[in-house]
Amino acid sequence: MGPTIHDVARLAGTSKSTVSRYLNGQKVKKETQEALERAIRELNFHRNANARRLVMSKTNTIGVIVDDISNIFYSGIIRGIEQVAKLKGYNCIFLSWTSNYNNEISFLNLLYEGQVDGLILVSFRKREPEDLMKIKETTYPVAIIGDHGEMDGLFSVDVDNAAGVADIVAYLHGLGHRRVAYIAGPAHAAANKYRLKGYRQAMERLGMTYNPDLVVESDWSNQGGYEAMKRLMAVRGFTAVIASNDETAIGALRAAQEQGWTVPEELSIVGFDDITISEWVYPSLTTVRQPFLEMGKQAAEGLFDKIEGTNRFSPVSRLLKPKLIIRDSCGQIEAKD
Template sequence: MSTIKDVAALAGVSYTTVSHVVNNSRPVSDDKRARVLAAIAELNYVPSAVARSLKANATATIGLIVPNNTNPYFAEIARGIEGYFRRNGYCVFLCNSDNDIETQREYLRVLHEKRIDGLIVASAGDDAKAAHALNHAGVPVVIVDRPIPGLRADLVQIDHETGAAMATRHLLDLGHRRIGCIAGPATTAVSVMRVAGFKQAMAEHGIEVLPDAIVAGDFSSPGGYAAASALFDALAPTAIFAGNDLMGIGALRAAAERGIRVPEDCSIVGFDDVELSRYVYPSLTTVGQAILRLGETAASALLDRINGVVSGPTRKLTVEPKLLVRESSAPPSLPASVSSSSHQQKV
């Protein structure tokens, strides 16, 4: 591999002159510039990014950690982040923690060694050690989607609790009362907030939520399939709120295998509005968010910190959800029974 000294020797100039041409750091005569550029082309010389970053104290690289890069939700967020930074002259290192705390910690260490200019994290879960490491990372940090307790960093997320309440109220307004909920992992703040929104909407209608009405999933389609199967066996719900679209799609499969028609026998509503939710059959009613815009918002927030446009206290940037009604939700086939002896119903 050719070095800067090889270029200098071929061009008949000093290696500092080559450096000035490559980095455009000082004026160089047209003759010398032409000879240097010709030598670079002949030797196929590639300047050392490491050396240049040491001199500039910047690498034009960004670290991005997501919990599951096969989940279309995080894939779309990553696409928004990568696209924004590419347009602004940065390269993004994408790391998949695979929902594992230890893997996430290892990637944090590796990215720190890469001398990145900034970091965006969609966390694999609550992790005090990660919070401590990120608080001492020495570079600007932005958290997207999943807050990490104890971390002092800008947070970009959708209003999870409001969105879940919105989805549940939609089912209640249709006349459903026996509504099941497929939650995400209890270790993620996102899941906790979405379950809280579900309970809030049910409480507004005087409906007590019994333990078997909420089944934990893992934000995957197989997890949604297993959780919906448990709900069908224990609760026989007329409607299900799934904590994300992938689990909602799994619930559609579980219903089909049992001969349960959607939405005639059971309505299903998801959360996220991933692209796939529009093309399954029946198309999934969901609480939507502009996922690409969420990623771009996180990228913009980080770049503002890197460039010193924003300083001082951390910020919370919230994207408001909206309900997207499609084919998977409808009024129940039979009127929901209402107890005449009590105003409070149980599910």
């Protein structure tokens, strides 16, 4: 058994209650503080976290639940969460629900069992309405990153996917493009719905004709983008392609180049996400950058607002604006309105 606060008190020549006050951040006399610090170092004393949790009724830990820990997009979000947690004096535990449970809603048990003080649920997959309702009805601190099913009364943070694609359409329109094809993503991705919505709404707002033959689906992989581009090239009748993620755009770029189409002279291609490789393909890819760090920060700030009961954050969806990153994959053409 390791040293206890009784041992610290005896070696420092003070009382157990004084040791407890010092360990809980309360002021003690300077000479007492110095004696306590010497005793703690000499004994290599570490406070019992479980005992402290029972006394304080808190763990000073939050849980961050992701659907897939290998998803590269979550690193920025996690950094944002950690930055806020550190300022608050909290630790984070990270769990991947695809390797631990059947679904993310099971992790609410961590709150009910008192293992964490709050949860941040991170997923870009579509969430089931019944799961969102359970989150809405809980009285425990929970924040959502990603899909909130357009349900009122939930605190969630996401990127404004529709606005990101709308910015791309407006950019291409400004370059003279009027016939713009679109490669959509998989149905299970919540962002897919909003990115397609942004494409259609922007086309309509700018007076551009929506042609369903110029909209094809992919699985958001390089191969999926390659195959989707092959299907589009069989249809023709477009001067630009918006791929709903960068991997798809890179696959589409390769398919176009293999067929002898020069980019951006004959065809403009745009992606979404700004993954690292998008800057290194040739030509470098124009894309949309998501504010992952800020998403993590705002979700954590909202969660700690719930934990501390300060009520600064209302339970609404926060949509953060992405940023258009202009590189070399788009070219100016003569507009034909």
